[in-house]
Amino acid sequence: MNKTIRQLIAAVALVVPAAGAFASAAGPALEKAPINVQDTESLQRGAQIFVNNCLSCHSASAMRYNRLTEIGLTEDQIKGNLMLATDKIGEQMNVAMDKKDAKVWFGAVPPDLSVIARSRGADYLYGYLRGFYRDESRPTGWNNLVFDKVGMPHILWNWQGEQVLETVKNAEGHEEHQLKLVKAGTLTKLENGKANTAEFDKRMADLTNFMVYMAEPMQVKRQQIGYMVLLFLSLLLLPLAYFLKKEYWKDVH
Template sequence: MKLLKKLIAAIAFVPALAFAAGEGAALDHVQNRTNDLIALQNGAKLFVNYCLNCHSASAMRYNRLQDIGLTEEQIRNNLLFTSDKVGDLMQVSMSAKDAKNWFGAVPPDLSVIARSKASGDGSGADYLYTYLRTFYKDDSRPTGWNNLVFPNVGMPHVMWELQGIRSAKFVDEKDPHDPNKTVHKFAGFEQVTPGKMTSLEFDNAMTDLVAYLDWMSEPMQNTRRRLGVWVLLFLGGFLLLTWRLNASYWKDIK
Protein backbone atom coordinates (compact mmCIF):
# COMPACT_ATOMS: atom_id res chain seq x y z
CA MET A 1 0.00 0.00 0.00
CA LYS A 2 2.86 2.37 0.82
CA LEU A 3 4.46 1.63 -2.57
CA LEU A 4 1.16 2.21 -4.34
CA LYS A 5 0.75 5.60 -2.64
CA LYS A 6 4.22 6.67 -3.80
CA LEU A 7 3.52 5.65 -7.39
CA ILE A 8 0.20 7.52 -7.35
CA ALA A 9 1.98 10.59 -6.00
CA ALA A 10 4.56 10.40 -8.79
CA ILE A 11 1.84 10.12 -11.44
CA ALA A 12 -0.05 13.01 -9.88
CA PHE A 13 3.09 15.11 -10.31
CA VAL A 14 2.99 14.60 -14.09
CA PRO A 15 0.41 17.26 -15.13
CA ALA A 16 2.53 20.08 -13.74
CA LEU A 17 5.59 18.80 -15.55
CA ALA A 18 3.68 18.28 -18.77
CA PHE A 19 2.45 21.87 -18.58
CA ALA A 20 5.99 23.04 -18.00
CA ALA A 21 7.17 21.10 -21.05
CA GLY A 22 4.54 22.78 -23.16
CA GLU A 23 5.61 26.22 -21.96
CA GLY A 24 9.35 25.57 -22.23
CA ALA A 25 11.78 24.31 -24.83
CA ALA A 26 11.00 21.96 -27.70
CA LEU A 27 11.99 18.39 -26.90
CA ASP A 28 15.15 16.92 -28.42
CA HIS A 29 15.02 13.34 -29.66
CA VAL A 30 17.22 10.87 -27.76
CA GLN A 31 18.75 7.68 -29.11
CA ASN A 32 17.18 4.49 -27.72
CA ARG A 33 19.88 2.53 -25.88
CA THR A 34 17.68 0.21 -23.81
CA ASN A 35 19.28 -2.76 -25.62
CA ASP A 36 22.85 -1.56 -24.93
CA LEU A 37 24.07 -3.17 -21.68
CA ILE A 38 27.16 -0.92 -21.42
CA ALA A 39 24.99 2.20 -21.74
CA LEU A 40 22.50 0.85 -19.18
CA GLN A 41 25.29 0.08 -16.71
CA ASN A 42 26.72 3.58 -17.08
CA GLY A 43 23.21 5.00 -16.71
CA ALA A 44 22.69 2.98 -13.53
CA LYS A 45 25.96 4.38 -12.13
CA LEU A 46 24.87 7.94 -12.91
CA PHE A 47 21.44 7.31 -11.43
CA VAL A 48 22.79 5.95 -8.14
CA ASN A 49 25.43 8.68 -7.79
CA TYR A 50 23.38 11.73 -8.81
CA CYS A 51 19.65 10.93 -8.61
CA LEU A 52 19.20 8.43 -5.79
CA ASN A 53 20.34 10.97 -3.19
CA CYS A 54 16.94 12.71 -3.34
CA HIS A 55 14.73 10.61 -5.65
CA SER A 56 13.74 7.08 -4.72
CA ALA A 57 12.86 4.28 -7.13
CA SER A 58 10.70 2.27 -4.80
CA ALA A 59 9.46 -0.15 -7.46
CA MET A 60 13.01 -1.28 -8.32
CA ARG A 61 15.29 -3.62 -6.37
CA TYR A 62 19.07 -3.44 -6.61
CA ASN A 63 19.36 -7.10 -7.58
CA ARG A 64 17.27 -6.41 -10.69
CA LEU A 65 20.41 -4.72 -12.07
CA GLN A 66 21.68 -8.22 -12.76
CA ASP A 67 19.36 -8.07 -15.80
CA ILE A 68 21.70 -5.48 -17.36
CA GLY A 69 24.80 -7.61 -16.92
CA LEU A 70 25.99 -6.64 -13.43
CA THR A 71 26.94 -9.28 -10.88
CA GLU A 72 25.71 -9.24 -7.29
CA GLU A 73 29.24 -8.42 -6.15
CA GLN A 74 29.52 -5.48 -8.56
CA ILE A 75 26.19 -4.13 -7.32
CA ARG A 76 27.18 -4.49 -3.68
CA ASN A 77 30.63 -2.92 -4.09
CA ASN A 78 29.77 -0.08 -6.48
CA LEU A 79 26.08 0.81 -6.35
CA LEU A 80 24.74 -0.12 -2.92
CA PHE A 81 24.92 3.22 -1.09
CA THR A 82 21.47 3.55 0.49
CA SER A 83 21.11 0.00 1.82
CA ASP A 84 23.14 -3.03 2.90
CA LYS A 85 21.16 -5.75 1.09
CA VAL A 86 21.20 -6.33 -2.66
CA GLY A 87 17.57 -7.41 -2.56
CA ASP A 88 16.37 -4.12 -1.04
CA LEU A 89 14.33 -1.49 -2.84
CA MET A 90 15.98 1.70 -4.08
CA GLN A 91 14.90 4.01 -1.29
CA VAL A 92 16.36 7.29 -0.01
CA SER A 93 17.09 8.24 3.58
CA MET A 94 15.88 11.84 3.20
CA SER A 95 12.51 12.42 4.85
CA ALA A 96 9.59 13.99 3.00
CA LYS A 97 9.56 16.84 5.55
CA ASP A 98 13.21 17.72 4.94
CA ALA A 99 12.73 17.48 1.17
CA LYS A 100 9.82 19.91 1.27
CA ASN A 101 11.76 22.36 3.43
CA TRP A 102 14.81 22.28 1.15
CA PHE A 103 13.22 22.11 -2.30
CA GLY A 104 9.66 23.33 -1.77
CA ALA A 105 8.22 19.95 -2.84
CA VAL A 106 8.93 16.28 -2.27
CA PRO A 107 11.05 14.90 -5.16
CA PRO A 108 8.92 12.39 -7.10
CA ASP A 109 9.67 8.69 -7.21
CA LEU A 110 11.49 7.85 -10.46
CA SER A 111 10.43 4.22 -10.88
CA VAL A 112 8.18 4.93 -13.86
CA ILE A 113 9.22 8.50 -14.65
CA ALA A 114 10.09 7.76 -18.29
CA ARG A 115 6.67 6.27 -18.99
CA SER A 116 4.78 8.97 -17.10
CA LYS A 117 6.38 11.79 -19.13
CA ALA A 118 5.22 10.49 -22.51
CA SER A 119 2.95 13.00 -24.27
CA GLY A 120 1.90 14.18 -27.69
CA ASP A 121 5.03 16.37 -27.84
CA GLY A 122 7.39 13.40 -27.59
CA SER A 123 8.33 10.32 -25.62
CA GLY A 124 9.10 10.34 -21.92
CA ALA A 125 12.74 9.65 -22.82
CA ASP A 126 12.83 12.77 -25.04
CA TYR A 127 11.42 14.84 -22.18
CA LEU A 128 13.99 13.59 -19.67
CA TYR A 129 16.88 13.99 -22.13
CA THR A 130 15.97 17.61 -22.87
CA TYR A 131 15.24 18.39 -19.23
CA LEU A 132 18.58 17.08 -17.96
CA ARG A 133 20.52 19.12 -20.56
CA THR A 134 18.76 22.49 -20.22
CA PHE A 135 19.64 23.68 -16.71
CA TYR A 136 21.10 27.16 -16.44
CA LYS A 137 22.30 29.50 -13.69
CA ASP A 138 19.58 31.76 -12.31
CA ASP A 139 20.37 33.69 -9.14
CA SER A 140 16.73 34.69 -8.72
CA ARG A 141 15.80 31.08 -7.88
CA PRO A 142 16.21 29.66 -4.33
CA THR A 143 18.52 26.89 -5.60
CA GLY A 144 20.38 29.19 -7.99
CA TRP A 145 19.24 27.14 -11.00
CA ASN A 146 16.43 27.13 -13.54
CA ASN A 147 15.42 24.93 -16.45
CA LEU A 148 14.04 25.56 -19.94
CA VAL A 149 11.76 22.53 -19.99
CA PHE A 150 10.51 23.04 -16.43
CA PRO A 151 10.57 26.80 -15.70
CA ASN A 152 11.08 27.70 -12.01
CA VAL A 153 11.99 24.12 -11.19
CA GLY A 154 12.70 23.34 -7.54
CA MET A 155 15.44 20.85 -8.36
CA PRO A 156 19.04 22.14 -8.45
CA HIS A 157 21.41 21.13 -11.25
CA VAL A 158 23.02 18.15 -9.50
CA MET A 159 25.32 17.43 -12.46
CA TRP A 160 26.67 20.96 -12.90
CA GLU A 161 30.23 19.77 -12.27
CA LEU A 162 29.96 17.49 -15.30
CA GLN A 163 28.28 20.01 -17.61
CA GLY A 164 29.77 23.19 -16.18
CA ILE A 165 27.89 26.39 -15.38
CA ARG A 166 25.82 27.95 -18.17
CA SER A 167 23.69 31.06 -18.33
CA ALA A 168 20.70 31.48 -20.62
CA LYS A 169 20.12 34.44 -22.92
CA PHE A 170 16.60 35.69 -23.55
CA VAL A 171 15.28 38.40 -25.86
CA ASP A 172 11.96 40.20 -25.80
CA GLU A 173 10.00 40.00 -29.04
CA LYS A 174 6.53 41.12 -30.04
CA ASP A 175 3.89 38.46 -29.78
CA PRO A 176 2.92 37.54 -33.39
CA HIS A 177 -0.66 37.05 -32.22
CA ASP A 178 -0.91 40.24 -30.18
CA PRO A 179 1.36 43.22 -31.07
CA ASN A 180 0.63 44.82 -27.69
CA LYS A 181 2.36 41.95 -25.88
CA THR A 182 5.98 40.87 -25.75
CA VAL A 183 7.32 37.33 -25.60
CA HIS A 184 10.36 36.35 -23.54
CA LYS A 185 12.16 34.13 -26.07
CA PHE A 186 15.15 31.88 -25.41
CA ALA A 187 18.18 32.91 -27.50
CA GLY A 188 20.82 30.36 -26.48
CA PHE A 189 23.17 29.28 -23.71
CA GLU A 190 26.49 30.84 -22.75
CA GLN A 191 29.15 28.69 -21.07
CA VAL A 192 30.31 30.49 -17.91
CA THR A 193 32.70 27.85 -16.57
CA PRO A 194 33.67 24.54 -18.21
CA GLY A 195 32.65 21.19 -16.79
CA LYS A 196 34.52 17.92 -16.39
CA MET A 197 32.91 16.75 -19.64
CA THR A 198 32.69 18.30 -23.06
CA SER A 199 29.23 19.09 -24.42
CA LEU A 200 29.29 15.91 -26.51
CA GLU A 201 30.42 13.77 -23.58
CA PHE A 202 27.71 15.20 -21.35
CA ASP A 203 25.00 14.59 -23.97
CA ASN A 204 26.26 11.01 -24.30
CA ALA A 205 26.16 10.52 -20.52
CA MET A 206 22.61 11.86 -20.36
CA THR A 207 21.62 9.49 -23.17
CA ASP A 208 22.88 6.60 -21.02
CA LEU A 209 21.08 7.92 -17.93
CA VAL A 210 17.81 8.32 -19.84
CA ALA A 211 18.24 4.81 -21.29
CA TYR A 212 18.48 3.46 -17.74
CA LEU A 213 15.43 5.44 -16.57
CA ASP A 214 13.52 4.18 -19.61
CA TRP A 215 14.60 0.58 -18.93
CA MET A 216 13.78 0.88 -15.22
CA SER A 217 10.25 2.04 -15.99
CA GLU A 218 9.62 -1.38 -17.61
CA PRO A 219 12.55 -3.83 -17.38
CA MET A 220 10.70 -6.39 -19.52
CA GLN A 221 9.91 -4.00 -22.38
CA ASN A 222 12.47 -5.37 -24.84
CA THR A 223 11.45 -8.96 -24.08
CA ARG A 224 7.81 -7.96 -24.57
CA ARG A 225 8.61 -6.44 -27.95
CA ARG A 226 10.57 -9.50 -29.09
CA LEU A 227 7.74 -11.80 -28.02
CA GLY A 228 5.27 -9.54 -29.81
CA VAL A 229 7.17 -9.93 -33.08
CA TRP A 230 7.19 -13.74 -32.75
CA VAL A 231 3.48 -13.78 -31.88
CA LEU A 232 2.66 -11.69 -34.98
CA LEU A 233 4.79 -13.97 -37.16
CA PHE A 234 3.03 -17.04 -35.73
CA LEU A 235 -0.40 -15.51 -36.29
CA GLY A 236 0.59 -14.56 -39.85
CA GLY A 237 1.73 -18.12 -40.58
CA PHE A 238 -1.36 -19.58 -38.93
CA LEU A 239 -3.58 -17.25 -40.99
CA LEU A 240 -1.90 -18.42 -44.21
CA LEU A 241 -2.31 -22.07 -43.19
CA THR A 242 -6.02 -21.69 -42.34
CA TRP A 243 -6.64 -19.75 -45.56
CA ARG A 244 -5.13 -22.55 -47.67
CA LEU A 245 -6.92 -25.20 -45.60
CA ASN A 246 -10.23 -23.40 -46.16
CA ALA A 247 -9.54 -23.22 -49.92
CA SER A 248 -8.72 -26.93 -50.02
CA TYR A 249 -11.84 -27.84 -48.07
CA TRP A 250 -14.23 -25.90 -50.32
CA LYS A 251 -12.58 -26.50 -53.70
CA ASP A 252 -14.80 -29.50 -54.64
CA ILE A 253 -17.99 -27.95 -53.33
CA LYS A 254 -20.09 -26.00 -55.83
Protein backbone atom coordinates in the same frame (compact mmCIF):
# COMPACT_ATOMS: atom_id res chain seq x y z
CA MET B 1 -28.96 19.34 -41.14
CA ASN B 2 -26.74 21.66 -43.18
CA LYS B 3 -26.92 24.26 -40.40
CA THR B 4 -25.70 21.69 -37.85
CA ILE B 5 -22.78 20.71 -40.07
CA ARG B 6 -21.77 24.35 -40.53
CA GLN B 7 -21.88 24.86 -36.75
CA LEU B 8 -19.65 21.84 -36.19
CA ILE B 9 -17.15 23.09 -38.78
CA ALA B 10 -17.09 26.51 -37.13
CA ALA B 11 -16.52 24.94 -33.71
CA VAL B 12 -13.60 22.88 -35.02
CA ALA B 13 -12.10 25.94 -36.70
CA LEU B 14 -12.13 27.74 -33.35
CA VAL B 15 -10.73 24.83 -31.35
CA VAL B 16 -7.79 23.94 -33.62
CA PRO B 17 -5.94 27.30 -33.34
CA ALA B 18 -6.59 27.36 -29.60
CA ALA B 19 -5.11 23.89 -29.23
CA GLY B 20 -2.06 24.93 -31.23
CA ALA B 21 -1.61 28.04 -29.08
CA PHE B 22 -1.90 25.94 -25.92
CA ALA B 23 0.72 23.49 -27.20
CA SER B 24 3.16 26.30 -28.03
CA ALA B 25 2.60 27.92 -24.65
CA ALA B 26 3.09 24.64 -22.79
CA GLY B 27 6.84 24.77 -23.21
CA PRO B 28 9.74 24.61 -25.65
CA ALA B 29 9.94 22.05 -28.44
CA LEU B 30 11.49 18.85 -27.10
CA GLU B 31 14.31 17.10 -28.87
CA LYS B 32 13.83 13.40 -29.58
CA ALA B 33 15.57 11.31 -26.91
CA PRO B 34 17.90 8.63 -28.34
CA ILE B 35 16.31 5.72 -26.45
CA ASN B 36 17.23 2.06 -26.97
CA VAL B 37 16.38 -0.23 -24.04
CA GLN B 38 18.13 -3.11 -25.86
CA ASP B 39 21.47 -1.30 -25.42
CA THR B 40 22.66 -2.92 -22.18
CA GLU B 41 25.87 -0.86 -22.02
CA SER B 42 23.85 2.36 -22.13
CA LEU B 43 21.51 1.01 -19.43
CA GLN B 44 24.45 0.07 -17.22
CA ARG B 45 26.00 3.54 -17.57
CA GLY B 46 22.60 5.11 -16.87
CA ALA B 47 22.12 2.96 -13.77
CA GLN B 48 25.48 4.11 -12.42
CA ILE B 49 24.64 7.78 -13.04
CA PHE B 50 21.21 7.32 -11.44
CA VAL B 51 22.54 5.64 -8.28
CA ASN B 52 25.47 8.03 -7.84
CA ASN B 53 23.51 11.25 -8.44
CA CYS B 54 19.72 10.85 -8.34
CA LEU B 55 19.32 8.29 -5.57
CA SER B 56 20.71 10.71 -3.00
CA CYS B 57 17.37 12.58 -2.96
CA HIS B 58 14.95 10.63 -5.17
CA SER B 59 13.78 7.10 -4.49
CA ALA B 60 12.76 4.45 -7.01
CA SER B 61 10.62 2.28 -4.77
CA ALA B 62 9.15 0.19 -7.60
CA MET B 63 12.63 -0.95 -8.64
CA ARG B 64 14.79 -3.53 -6.85
CA TYR B 65 18.56 -3.80 -7.10
CA ASN B 66 18.46 -7.46 -8.17
CA ARG B 67 16.53 -6.51 -11.33
CA LEU B 68 19.70 -4.89 -12.61
CA THR B 69 20.93 -8.40 -13.42
CA GLU B 70 18.50 -8.19 -16.36
CA ILE B 71 20.68 -5.50 -17.96
CA GLY B 72 23.81 -7.65 -17.83
CA LEU B 73 25.19 -6.86 -14.37
CA THR B 74 26.19 -9.58 -11.92
CA GLU B 75 25.14 -9.46 -8.26
CA ASP B 76 28.77 -8.84 -7.29
CA GLN B 77 28.96 -5.86 -9.66
CA ILE B 78 25.71 -4.47 -8.26
CA LYS B 79 26.85 -4.89 -4.65
CA GLY B 80 30.31 -3.49 -5.33
CA ASN B 81 29.35 -0.48 -7.47
CA LEU B 82 25.69 0.42 -7.04
CA MET B 83 24.74 -0.37 -3.44
CA LEU B 84 25.62 0.75 0.05
CA ALA B 85 27.18 -1.88 2.27
CA THR B 86 24.05 -1.95 4.45
CA ASP B 87 21.67 -2.66 1.55
CA LYS B 88 20.59 -6.10 0.43
CA ILE B 89 20.40 -7.20 -3.20
CA GLY B 90 16.64 -7.77 -3.09
CA GLU B 91 15.77 -4.41 -1.53
CA GLN B 92 14.00 -1.55 -3.22
CA MET B 93 15.98 1.44 -4.46
CA ASN B 94 14.89 3.74 -1.66
CA VAL B 95 16.53 6.91 -0.46
CA ALA B 96 17.74 7.25 3.12
CA MET B 97 16.63 10.90 3.37
CA ASP B 98 13.75 11.54 5.77
CA LYS B 99 10.70 13.02 4.03
CA LYS B 100 10.21 15.68 6.72
CA ASP B 101 13.82 16.83 6.36
CA ALA B 102 13.46 16.85 2.57
CA LYS B 103 10.41 19.10 2.78
CA VAL B 104 12.25 21.54 5.04
CA TRP B 105 15.37 21.62 2.86
CA PHE B 106 13.74 21.69 -0.59
CA GLY B 107 10.24 23.00 0.12
CA ALA B 108 8.76 19.74 -1.21
CA VAL B 109 9.58 16.06 -1.02
CA PRO B 110 11.56 15.00 -4.13
CA PRO B 111 9.29 12.73 -6.18
CA ASP B 112 9.78 9.01 -6.63
CA LEU B 113 11.30 8.40 -10.06
CA SER B 114 10.18 4.80 -10.61
CA VAL B 115 7.70 5.61 -13.37
CA ILE B 116 8.63 9.21 -14.18
CA ALA B 117 9.49 8.19 -17.75
CA ARG B 118 5.95 6.88 -18.27
CA SER B 119 4.26 9.94 -16.76
CA ARG B 120 6.47 12.61 -18.39
CA GLY B 121 7.93 10.87 -21.41
CA ALA B 122 11.52 10.24 -22.48
CA ASP B 123 11.77 13.44 -24.56
CA TYR B 124 10.71 15.54 -21.57
CA LEU B 125 13.31 13.92 -19.28
CA TYR B 126 16.07 14.29 -21.88
CA GLY B 127 15.25 17.98 -22.34
CA TYR B 128 14.92 18.57 -18.60
CA LEU B 129 18.28 17.02 -17.73
CA ARG B 130 20.00 19.21 -20.33
CA GLY B 131 17.91 22.35 -19.76
CA PHE B 132 19.34 23.87 -16.56
CA TYR B 133 20.64 27.43 -16.70
CA ARG B 134 21.84 30.08 -14.26
CA ASP B 135 19.08 32.19 -12.71
CA GLU B 136 20.05 34.28 -9.68
CA SER B 137 16.39 35.04 -8.95
CA ARG B 138 15.85 31.42 -7.92
CA PRO B 139 16.75 30.18 -4.40
CA THR B 140 19.12 27.55 -5.78
CA GLY B 141 20.60 29.85 -8.42
CA TRP B 142 19.29 27.57 -11.18
CA ASN B 143 16.24 27.37 -13.40
CA ASN B 144 15.19 25.02 -16.17
CA LEU B 145 14.02 25.68 -19.71
CA VAL B 146 11.62 22.71 -19.66
CA PHE B 147 10.41 23.12 -16.05
CA ASP B 148 10.19 26.83 -15.29
CA LYS B 149 10.88 27.83 -11.66
CA VAL B 150 12.16 24.37 -10.84
CA GLY B 151 13.05 23.77 -7.20
CA MET B 152 15.80 21.27 -7.93
CA PRO B 153 19.39 22.52 -8.16
CA HIS B 154 21.57 21.51 -11.09
CA ILE B 155 23.52 18.69 -9.44
CA LEU B 156 25.32 17.82 -12.68
CA TRP B 157 26.55 21.33 -13.44
CA ASN B 158 30.20 20.35 -12.93
CA TRP B 159 29.78 17.95 -15.89
CA GLN B 160 27.76 20.22 -18.14
CA GLY B 161 29.10 23.62 -17.15
CA GLU B 162 26.99 26.73 -16.92
CA GLN B 163 24.26 27.81 -19.30
CA VAL B 164 22.59 31.20 -19.41
CA LEU B 165 19.20 32.26 -20.70
CA GLU B 166 19.51 35.29 -22.97
CA THR B 167 16.67 37.76 -23.50
CA VAL B 168 16.46 39.07 -27.04
CA LYS B 169 13.92 41.15 -28.92
CA ASN B 170 12.19 39.94 -32.03
CA ALA B 171 11.22 42.07 -35.02
CA GLU B 172 8.08 43.29 -33.23
CA GLY B 173 10.05 44.36 -30.17
CA HIS B 174 8.68 41.64 -27.89
CA GLU B 175 11.10 39.91 -25.57
CA GLU B 176 11.89 36.28 -26.25
CA HIS B 177 14.08 33.83 -24.37
CA GLN B 178 16.85 31.94 -26.03
CA LEU B 179 18.96 29.20 -24.41
CA LYS B 180 22.63 29.68 -25.13
CA LEU B 181 25.58 27.60 -23.98
CA VAL B 182 28.35 29.71 -22.49
CA LYS B 183 31.21 29.45 -24.96
CA ALA B 184 34.41 27.67 -23.97
CA GLY B 185 37.12 30.04 -22.87
CA THR B 186 34.82 32.55 -21.16
CA LEU B 187 34.72 30.49 -17.94
CA THR B 188 37.20 28.55 -15.89
CA LYS B 189 37.61 24.86 -16.64
CA LEU B 190 35.41 23.82 -13.69
CA GLU B 191 32.61 26.21 -14.65
CA ASN B 192 32.87 25.14 -18.26
CA GLY B 193 32.26 21.53 -17.26
CA LYS B 194 34.30 18.34 -17.14
CA ALA B 195 32.50 16.98 -20.20
CA ASN B 196 31.97 18.68 -23.52
CA THR B 197 28.45 19.10 -24.88
CA ALA B 198 28.45 15.85 -26.86
CA GLU B 199 29.75 13.83 -23.90
CA PHE B 200 27.24 15.35 -21.50
CA ASP B 201 24.35 14.77 -23.90
CA LYS B 202 25.43 11.12 -24.22
CA ARG B 203 25.44 10.71 -20.43
CA MET B 204 22.00 12.24 -20.15
CA ALA B 205 20.79 9.95 -22.95
CA ASP B 206 22.09 6.97 -20.93
CA LEU B 207 20.37 8.25 -17.78
CA THR B 208 17.10 8.80 -19.65
CA ASN B 209 17.42 5.37 -21.22
CA PHE B 210 17.77 3.76 -17.78
CA MET B 211 14.75 5.63 -16.41
CA VAL B 212 12.71 4.45 -19.41
CA TYR B 213 13.81 0.89 -18.66
CA MET B 214 13.16 1.33 -14.93
CA ALA B 215 9.58 2.49 -15.58
CA GLU B 216 8.83 -0.82 -17.30
CA PRO B 217 11.63 -3.40 -16.85
CA MET B 218 9.67 -6.15 -18.57
CA GLN B 219 9.72 -4.27 -21.88
CA VAL B 220 13.20 -5.64 -22.66
CA LYS B 221 12.09 -9.27 -22.25
CA ARG B 222 8.79 -8.54 -23.96
CA GLN B 223 10.57 -7.20 -27.03
CA GLN B 224 12.97 -10.15 -27.07
CA ILE B 225 10.06 -12.61 -26.80
CA GLY B 226 8.24 -10.71 -29.53
CA TYR B 227 11.19 -11.08 -31.93
CA MET B 228 11.39 -14.83 -31.19
CA VAL B 229 7.65 -15.26 -31.75
CA LEU B 230 7.82 -13.42 -35.09
CA LEU B 231 10.81 -15.53 -36.14
CA PHE B 232 9.01 -18.74 -35.13
CA LEU B 233 5.84 -17.77 -36.98
CA SER B 234 7.84 -16.83 -40.06
CA LEU B 235 9.64 -20.18 -40.11
CA LEU B 236 6.37 -22.02 -39.47
CA LEU B 237 4.05 -20.17 -41.84
CA LEU B 238 6.39 -19.61 -44.77
CA PRO B 239 6.57 -23.32 -45.79
CA LEU B 240 2.82 -23.70 -45.22
CA ALA B 241 2.11 -20.68 -47.40
CA TYR B 242 4.43 -22.01 -50.10
CA PHE B 243 2.85 -25.48 -50.26
CA LEU B 244 -0.66 -24.02 -50.06
CA LYS B 245 0.13 -21.74 -53.00
CA LYS B 246 1.64 -24.68 -54.90
CA GLU B 247 -1.43 -26.84 -54.28
CA TYR B 248 -3.84 -24.05 -55.20
CA TRP B 249 -2.15 -23.24 -58.52
CA LYS B 250 -1.25 -26.79 -59.63
CA ASP B 251 -4.28 -27.08 -61.96
CA VAL B 252 -3.95 -23.60 -63.40
CA HIS B 253 -2.25 -23.59 -66.81
